Amino acid sequence: xxxxxxxxxxxxxxxxxxxxxxxxxxxxxxxxxxxxxxxxxxxxxxxxxxxxxxxxxxxxxxxxxxxxxxxxxxxxxxxxxxxxxxxxxxxxxxxxxxxxxxxxxxxxxxxxxx
Numbered sequence: 001x002x003x004x005x006x007x008x009x010x011x012x013x014x015x016x017x018x019x020x021x022x023x024x025x026x027x028x029x030x031x032x033x034x035x036x037x038x039x040x041x042x043x044x045x046x047x048x049x050x051x052x053x054x055x056x057x058x059x060x061x062x063x064x065x066x067x068x069x070x071x072x073x074x075x076x077x078x079x080x081x082x083x084x085x086x087x088x089x090x091x092x093x094x095x096x097x098x099x100x101x102x103x104x105x106x107x108x109x110x111x112x113x114x
Contacts, residue, residue: 001101002055007034011051013041013061016088020095022062024102026080029062032105045071047079052098060094062087 005011029036029050036048041061047068052060065086069076087095 001097001104003033003097003101004053005033006037006051011053011059013051013059013088016059016061016090016094018065018086019089019092020087022085022087022095022098022102023083024085026082028102028105029085032102033062043070047076047082052101054097058090058093058097060087060089060098062098 026048029048033050033052036050041049041063045066046063047070049061049063052062054060062085064077064079064082064084066072067077067084068079068082087098089095089097
C-alpha cells in the first residue's frame with residue numbers, strides 16, 4: 001500500500017488508539033517503514049515508534065509497549081529483539097493496512113530475477 005512515514009514529514013496521529021498487534025522483527029519494520037522516530041509519544045513505556053499515513057489519508061502507528069529497556073530497565077527486551085508490536089489507528093483497518101504493507105514488501109523481496 002502506498003504510504004508515507006514520519007521520515008518524510010510529520011504525521012498527526014492524534015485520536016488514535018491501540019487497535020491490534022503484529023508479529024514481526026524490528027529489522028522488518030525498519031526495512032518497510034524506515035528508522036523509528038527519534039522521540040516517541042511515550043519514551044518511558046515505548047522504545048521504538050513509527051507513524052504512517054496511507055494514500056487514502058488514514059494513519060497508523062507501530063510501537064512496542066512496556067516490554068523494552070525504557071520501561072523494564074535491564075529486564076527489558078532489546079529493541080532489536082522485540083517481535084510483538086502494537087498498532088494504533090483511528091479504526092481497526094489500521095491493522096489490515098500495516099499487515100498488507102509488510103506483506104507487499106515481503107512478496108517483493110521474494111521475487112527472483114533470471
